[in-house]
């Protein structure tokens with residue numbers, strides 16, 4: 568699904584992966600549950616591109632529904648991979664970067680944990696560690712925004728022109744708008760609120776979350 572020129576959402580994958588198109592190749596933001604590389608590559612083919620056009624894979628955090636397709640997608644594409652240090656350590660261990668608070672667990676989450684032994688991310692060593700404020704050569708300058716709270720090393724990505732924010736799970740959306748990291752899945756609530764404020768102040772026009780619909784005209788719709 569085209570969001571704006573050169574930015575696409577791969578449909579039908581949990582969590583949402585995004586494709587960024589540049590003259591030198593493609594950047595993929597997050598990789599979905601294990602097996603999602605097939606849908607991601609099929610979508611890339613539909614754009615008239617090939618696996619070898621994927622130059623960069625960026626990870627917001629090491630939850631299974633964001634890094635599940637990573638190892639297979641990297642193998643098929645040869646792309647350079649990026650995450651924060653904390654999340655890279657967890658990705659290398661094939662696990663999440665924090666324990667889930669059991670009090671907020673939903674039935675869906677319980678089902679998910681029952682399935683977990685059958686759905687583990689392969690341990691994977693990312694190529695490059697990202698830090699807050701770093702700018703990557705995608706879409707004219709894609710900025711790394713530290714947004715820990717959902718997990719201890721969560722990062723988001725902001726493209727100032729045209730004002731697109733990729734939030735991972737630090738902000739999620741539904742038909743009612745933009746919300747903070749889901750209770751019960753959040754490592755640190757106070758830090759998660761801080762990450763919401765930080766992102767609300769960026770002046771993003773379009774919010775591309777890990778879960779929920781893309782929000783156009785996002786100004787004034789942030790939860791803070």
Ligand SMILES: [Zn+2]
Nearest residue numbers: 628630717736
């Ligand atoms: Zn998550």
